């Protein structure tokens with residue numbers, strides 16, 4: 001039924017699994033046959049505080065019964081409060097623009113960079129450097145910013161100009177020229193293979209760019225909202241970028257994006273906008289999500305979950321040396337590199353059959369992004385099921 005409807009009426013942009021999830025409790029999902037699954041994906045890093053979170057549901061419900069939406073032509077109290085919260089948690093002197101997704105947040109960041117080059121350098125600076133294996137979104141501009149040629153399909157050409165790619169942070173120095181306005185990177189490449197960069201290399205780059213007045217944009221769409229153990233991966237790396245973007249885990253499942261910048265006066269009325277961006281509903285949700293995650297972090301429980309998850313991951317890695325070559329990632333953004341990229345699809349399929357949801361990243365990485373609030377019992381059960389699945393790989 002669901003399969004038939006989906007195939008008939010929904011555009012086929014995903015290789016879909018036909019399971020019908022009906023209910024979720026924290027990191028456990030139940031399908032229409034009441035079968036349970038441990039969720040090591042959290043909807044690609046979105047459901048940061050778990051499925052069916054009662055406190056978030058209540059905050060959304062209360063807001064929905066009052067006002068869901070008024071345009072951005074009027075001040076929106078939960079939006080202003082969320083901006084304040086982001087500034088406080090990031091420990092930076094910033095203002096935020098609210099969008100609806102990661103790609104849109106990155107569009108906003110690129111617009112900030114272009115306006116900076118236009119107003120301060122008379123338009124002579126406009127080029128943005130990104131990295132190979134990066135992922136910045138699916139709009140025409142952010143797909144072009146994404147440094148993976150497989151994403152630059154001729155089907156959607158022509159793409160906007162002004163983007164170039166480097167294979168590593170150390171190579172960026174040589175490709176900077178008089179026209180470079182910004183460098184945009186992730187601190188842990190998510191879609192590219194759960195690859196963290198070295199703190200010293202990032203700090204050095206940040207310093208170099210600051211000296212040359214080139215903007216550093218950090219795409220924290222996946223790493224933000226405590227995914228790596230701190231509010232922002234930028235906090236963990238101890239850098240102060242010019243622009244930071246967030247989305248995925250920020251709303252706990254409600255669509256929201258954020259463009260956070262130290263250039264507080266870069267935009268004026270009319271420069272940028274969004275109909276839905278930062279409305280009452282999504283910002284009420286994000287305020288509750290951040291309130292919960294801040295308390296969770298302060299109680300020490302987030303760090304406990306990260307350590308425990310890491311131990312189980314290590315055990316799994318060591319037990320399956322025939323399949324994996326390396327453990328990668330940070331915080332609750334983790335991965336296992338497979339020896340044989342062709343095996344990955346089979347691992348994900350077998351894991352699903354055993355009742356644990358896992359993701360792929362890049363060509364050869366099994367990616368794990370559990371809800372940050374995952375319990376020890378759920379971690380135990382998830383890894384038990386994953387190991388069962390791995391034992392069945394030939």
Ligand SMILES: *Cc1c(COP(=O)(O)O)cnc(C)c1O
Nearest residue numbers: 101102103135136137190221222
């Ligand atoms: C997911 C992701 C995006 C795109 O976010 P959407 O909400 O899908 O537009 C951009 N950058 C990074 C690092 C991401 O992980």
